[in-house]
Amino acid sequence: MSEADQWFYKMGEAELGPVSEAELIDLYRDGQMSGETLVREAGQEAGKQMVEAFPHLIEVPPLTSPGDGWTDSSPHPWRRFFARTIDLNVNAFIFVFAWTLLMTTTAPNQSDFWAPFFVDQAYSFPRALLTTAFSFLGNIPFMAYSGTTLGKWIFGIRITHVVGRPMGLWIALKREFAVYVRAYFLMVPIANLFTLAGAYETLTSEGKTSWDRDYALMVKQRPDSDVQTLVGVVVVILFLVAAIWTNLPPEFSKAP
Incomplete structure (x- = not known):
């Protein structure tokens, strides 16, 4: 992953990453983050909402996770x-x-x-x-x-x-x-x-x-x-x- 393709995203109070742009979009499509999740590219100080950083995702709703049996992300x-x-x-x-x-x-x-x-x-x-x-x-x-x-x-x-x-x-x-x-x-x-x-x-x-x-x-x-x-x-x-x-x-x- 090059420095020009490093993204960070917020989960609660934590900032996670770096991940590539493709991985970031996969997280969105898999339902691991929403359109309002704050993301930022390496080198940027302020974050943007996911749909602001990637406007084309507005018309691409997150997909449900594949039916492999491991679908519950709630705490147990x-x-x-x-x-x-x-x-x-x-x-x-x-x-x-x-x-x-x-x-x-x-x-x-x-x-x-x-x-x-x-x-x-x-x-x-x-x-x-x-x-x-x-x-x-x-x-x-x-x-x-x-x-x-x-x-x-x-x-x-x-x-x-x-x-x-x-x-x-x-x-x-x-x-x-x-x-x-x-x-x-x-x-x-x-x-x-x-x-x-x-x-x-x-x-x-x-x-x-x-x-x-x-x-x-x-x-x-x-x-x-x-x-x-x-x-x-x-x-x-x-x-x-x-x-x-x-x-x-x-x-x-x-x-x-």
Whole structure:
């Protein structure tokens, strides 16, 4: 994209871009912005309404989004929270399982250390650091190229660049770090309840989280339906049952 073909546009209080003129018009035609959206070309100080900058669009109304199933752009904070919770726990389980399998097969003499590492209370802090890091990092390749993860797919969420293309590895990495810091506050107990509440307030009041706004990302969901609701409820129940079962004291999990 040349400097002469760089455009910026306003979404709420944020200015997003740069995008090319063709991408800007695609956003309009896809219904991601209206004719009143303020836009400006690189080098200009003041913005114009979209239909002022491109008068020919007055006779070209925005098209509805293609019927690919991901058409709902309204905020769904609880869907996103449960999707993230599923992803973090699934990634942590995969990490523990894969690491234990790797160490027991490649370094069996060290198994006396690695087996207790994942269960003994004495190793709780380094274990938490490792599993938390992998839980967030494990989302990056999926978000970078598909815009969704296992949890997000179950709850009907897909996130891409505002022009519809995948966000790429660098943006996916920065986004995961932003979620880790701004929403989960480095996973510090109690304190992260306040940051999660703040993220909830931003999403419900502004329609976007701060990290999606900062990186010019578009969130699309499958519309609410009986099937989507049923799937979400069943998954949450199964997750809670699994979480309770795995945290039961050994004497409760033993068969009589």
